[in-house]
Amino acid sequence: MSEPTTGRDRLRELLDAVLADGDGSGGTGLAAMADRAHSSPFHFSRRLSRDTGESPVALRRRVLLERAAWQIRQGSSVTDAAFEAGYRSVEGFIRAFGRAFGHPPGATTSGSPGWLPAPNGIHFHPPIHLWIESRPEERPAMDPLSLQVHHDIADTGRLIEAAAGLPEEAYRRVHSPGQTVLSWDGPEESVAAVLENLVRSKEMWCASIDGEDVPARGGDDPASLAGRHREIGPHWIATVDGIGRRGAWGDRLVDALCDPPESFVLGSVVAHVLTYAAHRRQLVRHMLRAAGVEADHGDPIEWLQDRHGGTS
Structure with a gap:
């Protein structure tokens, strides 16, 4: 039953x-x-x-x-x-x-x-x-974690849309030679590279938490990234929500996708993703401005005000 x-x-x-x-x-x-x-x-x-x-x-x-x-x-x-x-x-x-x-x-x-x-x-x-x-x-007094998770997904989508207006050369132009956010992710010198890792990091962590194999790497052009983001965004939100509902922040994940496998506290995984996603989103903004594209602040206060019609 x-x-x-x-x-x-x-x-x-x-x-x-x-x-x-x-x-x-x-x-x-x-x-x-x-x-x-x-x-x-x-x-x-x-x-x-x-x-x-x-x-x-x-x-x-x-x-x-x-x-x-x-x-x-x-x-x-x-x-x-x-x-x-x-x-x-x-x-x-x-x-x-x-x-x-x-x-x-x-x-x-x-x-x-x-x-x-x-x-x-x-x-x-x-x-x-x-x-x-x-x-x-x-x-x-809304839950700040929920705000950060939803804002991250929405803001990443907006940045992918903004990048879609760049010429191919500007999209892949090297802005900061050798720039690396996390050593295991490799150089992130262009808008394309940073946006790809914004999406890829959630694909990898969701696969680890779900106990699945390493996900195939999709295309990194704006259209492909937009499609990947539409798939992984809701999945990541549901994953974080599920951890919270179960009160499983202190549970440990044995990540078999690492070589050798490593153990991570689930709460620290979510904090890790949010920390580096926020950093990468601002990197993309700097690059977009350098390419002549207007970009907002990426401020969750302004985003929430927009969602609520000017009040937060």
């Missing part, structure tokens, strides 16, 4: 049922959501409303509007964003978007608010589907 589902896991299952099939192809009504959650519409709606403070339909509409705002900031057309959010007409989407954000979708800029007010801390957050804040009512 399987173990009973915990309240937290069951809530996540219900949220997955709410947000599944968000491409406008149908199956998004209350009955379809309840069916995916193996529940009756009445019990499904009552449980979600009780646990989140929002009806399933309202929660879905809000999160998909948040995703649409992000897609538009990334360059998507208003039409594409409208249909991916499940709207049957662009006009209906524009009206709903304007009521929610206070401006039409066409006026969305990089500085526009990304999240809408929510009673539950459940928001769309790239590259993963949802960010569920554990205690949204105490946002100023």
Whole structure:
């Protein structure tokens, strides 16, 4: 007999049922959501409303509007964003978007608010589907580890996007001959090398924690790195979250990928990844500026303010 589902896991299952099939192809009504959650519409709606403070339909509409705002900031057309959010007409989407954000979708800029007010801390957050804040009512006291982990993933994605605009020569140009962050990773003299190690380090540590073989090394061009980052980012977030849920920070990992195998405390592994990821992200910023590309500070305060519409 399987173990009973915990309240937290069951809530996540219900949220997955709410947000599944968000491409406008149908199956998004209350009955379809309840069916995916193996529940009756009445019990499904009552449980979600009780646990989140929002009806399933309202929660879905809000999160998909948040995703649409992000897609538009990334360059998507208003039409594409409208249909991916499940709207049957662009006009209906524009009206709903304007009521929610206070401006039409066409006026969305990089500085526009990304999240809408929510009673539950459940928001769309790239590259993963949802960010569920554990205690949204105490946002100023939010867990700094969670903030650092999510900020690292989001910031790395933004830097890869920025690097994609560089000519190939500038992307691979040597800025600091012999520059090495960690001796076993080799020289990191270019934007390409630093970004590759930002992604590669998480691929390697996730494989070690999961007990898997050394992962194949993918391409280091911006498009390939963006794809690798979309894969490993959610995996790394889930890994850190799992360690925290189990209270396993002091557990030891025997890393068979090292030669010879070494033992590491899991908490120190996460601290290691965050420390050198932050350093590498700033190295990339210096190189981008040297190549004439504007780069922000990479400040988690500014990032969080952007996510919350100007308040942290």
